[in-house]
Amino acid sequence: MDPWNLASATPPPPPAPPRPESSDQHDIGLLIRSKVPLIVVESGEEKRVLELITTLAQKSYLPVYLWTETDGLRRIDLIGHNAREHRDPVEVLEHIHQARESAIWILADIHPHLEKPLHVRYLKDIALEHEARGDTVVLVSHQLKLPPELRRYGATISLKLPDRARIEVIIREVAREWNKSHSAPVRTDEETFRMLVNNLTGLTEPEVRRMARTAIFNDGAITPNDLPQVMQAKYRLLSSEGVLSFEYDTARFADMGGLTRLKAWLEQRGPFFHGQAQVEGIDPPKGVLLLGVQGSGKSLAAKAVAGSWAVPLLRLDFGALYNKYHGETERNLREALRTAEAMAPCVLWIDEIEKGLSVSEEDSGTSRRVLGTLLTWMAERTTSIFLVATANDIERLPAELIRKGRFDEIFFIDLPNEAIRRDIFSIHLQKRRLDPTLFDLRALAETSRGFSGAEIEQAIVSGLYAAHADGRNPVLADLLEELARTKPLSVVMEEKVAYLRAWAAERTVAAD
Ligand SMILES: Nc1ncnc2c1ncn2[C@@H]1O[C@H](COP(=O)(O)OP(=O)(O)OP(=O)(O)O)[C@@H](O)[C@H]1O
Numbered sequence: 001m002d003p004w005n006l007a008s009a010t011p012p013p014p015p016a017p018p019r020p021e022s023s024d025q026h027d028i029g030l031l032i033r034s035k036v037p038l039i040v041v042e043s044g045e046e047k048r049v050l051e052l053i054t055t056l057a058q059k060s061y062l063p064v065y066l067w068t069e070t071d072g073l074r075r076i077d078l079i080g081h082n083a084r085e086h087r088d089p090v091e092v093l094e095h096i097h098q099a100r101e102s103a104i105w106i107l108a109d110i111h112p113h114l115e116k117p118l119h120v121r122y123l124k125d126i127a128l129e130h131e132a133r134g135d136t137v138v139l140v141s142h143q144l145k146l147p148p149e150l151r152r153y154g155a156t157i158s159l160k161l162p163d164r165a166r167i168e169v170i171i172r173e174v175a176r177e178w179n180k181s182h183s184a185p186v187r188t189d190e191e192t193f194r195m196l197v198n199n200l201t202g203l204t205e206p207e208v209r210r211m212a213r214t215a216i217f218n219d220g221a222i223t224p225n226d227l228p229q230v231m232q233a234k235y236r237l238l239s240s241e242g243v244l245s246f247e248y249d250t251a252r253f254a255d256m257g258g259l260t261r262l263k264a265w266l267e268q269r270g271p272f273f274h275g276q277a278q279v280e281g282i283d284p285p286k287g288v289l290l291l292g293v294q295g296s297g298k299s300l301a302a303k304a305v306a307g308s309w310a311v312p313l314l315r316l317d318f319g320a321l322y323n324k325y326h327g328e329t330e331r332n333l334r335e336a337l338r339t340a341e342a343m344a345p346c347v348l349w350i351d352e353i354e355k356g357l358s359v360s361e362e363d364s365g366t367s368r369r370v371l372g373t374l375l376t377w378m379a380e381r382t383t384s385i386f387l388v389a390t391a392n393d394i395e396r397l398p399a400e401l402i403r404k405g406r407f408d409e410i411f412f413i414d415l416p417n418e419a420i421r422r423d424i425f426s427i428h429l430q431k432r433r434l435d436p437t438l439f440d441l442r443a444l445a446e447t448s449r450g451f452s453g454a455e456i457e458q459a460i461v462s463g464l465y466a467a468h469a470d471g472r473n474p475v476l477a478d479l480l481e482e483l484a485r486t487k488p489l490s491v492v493m494e495e496k497v498a499y500l501r502a503w504a505a506e507r508t509v510a511a512d
């Protein structure tokens with residue numbers, strides 16, 4: 001696609017039209033007008049919240065006071081009111097309680113103080129008297145849960161995040177900033193620009209602006225190279241305590257030997273996932289479950305989906321999910337899923353899903369509830385997240401998970417046949433800068449009957465070490481020797497593999 005010029009493609013801004021009331025403003029306004037005594041605004045954008053409320057208050061001629069623990073209470077809708085009083089929470093609550101004027105009282109970051117019964121009682125007193133007095137207390141924090149005593153007097157809203165159109169506007173503003181200071185246009189192409197907009201959804205306005213600067217200010221261009229950096233920075237902003245990890249290492253379909261049906265299946269669906277193709281009656285793909293023996297390339301396939309579709313890969317660690325505190329496990333899962341949603345479009349990879357979901361007697365139903373949470377999310381989610389779950393122990397897979405309709409498809413990855421083994425040798429030799437034509441691939445493929453992809457790779461690695469120890473380049477004999485030395489898992493665990501195959505034949509689609 002032709003590069004286009006972001007700065008020149010941007011028409012000069014028209015004289016600022018009166019900004020239409022945003023839906024956030026509308027929502028907060030509605031709560032104030034309907035006389036909800038306590039309004040909780042959960043947001044990381046305190047400045048914007050204050051602006052919204054001050055604008056609203058002007059319409060209704062109410063004074064606006066802001067309290068913070070650092071600056072105390074001061075009026076913010078008029079200039080020149082700098083009195084810093086009542087820093088102590090009790091003092092400010094007492095002041096509001098006794099005040100004779102109606103006003104909007106904003107308490108910023110009061111959430112740690114809601115642990116004290118006295119503070120809670122004050123707020124309740126204020127709420128109870130509110131009807132007579134007509135004022136509103138707004139609690140602004142990044143996160144705030146009203147104590148049970150106050151819940152019936154309060155309503156909580158979270159600010160809406162900027163939509164695609166707004167994100168585009170912000171990026172263009174940043175481009176103009178760069179343009180002004182460097183007298184040069186910001187270069188990009190439509191596809192990369194679209195991807196950047198995609199990648200910045202789920203963030204607040206200041207965050208979008210910061211990331212747009214990250215992408216533009218290094219070289220005055222938005223290029224595909226900026227995207228991974230933006231995604232990593234975004235992930236750090238959102239990251240949820242170790243349960244979800246950002247996988248830097250992805251792969252391409254070309255790194256996988258075999259799995260031709262799986263690749264074709266994914267290739268057909270890529271455009272629908274990205275929303276480039278939209279056909280009535282075709283839903284975007286939602287996810288696959290990959291079953292197979294150890295080392296058959298399940299994890300590799302998950303990485304290749306993300307790499308080939310050029311979206312971030314997030315790995316959900318079911319082990320880290322389980323927390324000793326009762327009830328935290330599902331909360332952890334919900335939080336991780338919310339983070340993934342904010343990173344969409346992305347691939348969410350749940351490796352060895354059976355380990356986190358197998359239902360045992362001891363855990364008093366936790367894994368059952370985790371399964372329920374996951375299934376509900378899978379059924380209801382609307383964002384473009386492609387789920388790749390892998391498993392190799394079918395005995396431990398809950399039946400609900402493999403029921404028709406949960407995943408788009410369940411693929412079984414069998415041990416590679418001779419032709420595929422040849423490809424795998426070729427791929428891994430090339431990866432190590434060895435010329436595959438110098439090796440008799442047919443002999444290697446024949447000798448490695450029953451080997452998994454991982455075992456083939458291991459044999460190559462060991463062969464390289466052996467040759468290196470002798471101070472020479474690796475040759476065919478090194479690899480054949482390693483193969484002869486290895487007892488593949490399919491032999492060691494013959495019965496288990498046979499059982500898995502028989503089980504899969506009835507319930508899954510072959511990946512090859
Ligand atoms: N089909 C394949 N093509 C190319 N390389 C492969 C293939 N299968 C496995 N490998 C190699 O083996 C490595 C290990 O495989 P991978 O971790 O994907 O297997 P797995 O099925 O996830 O195994 P496990 O059940 O132990 O988690 C891969 O990183 C890759 O280098």
Ligand SMILES: [Mg+2]
Pocket residue numbers: 298299300351390
């Ligand atoms: Mg794996």
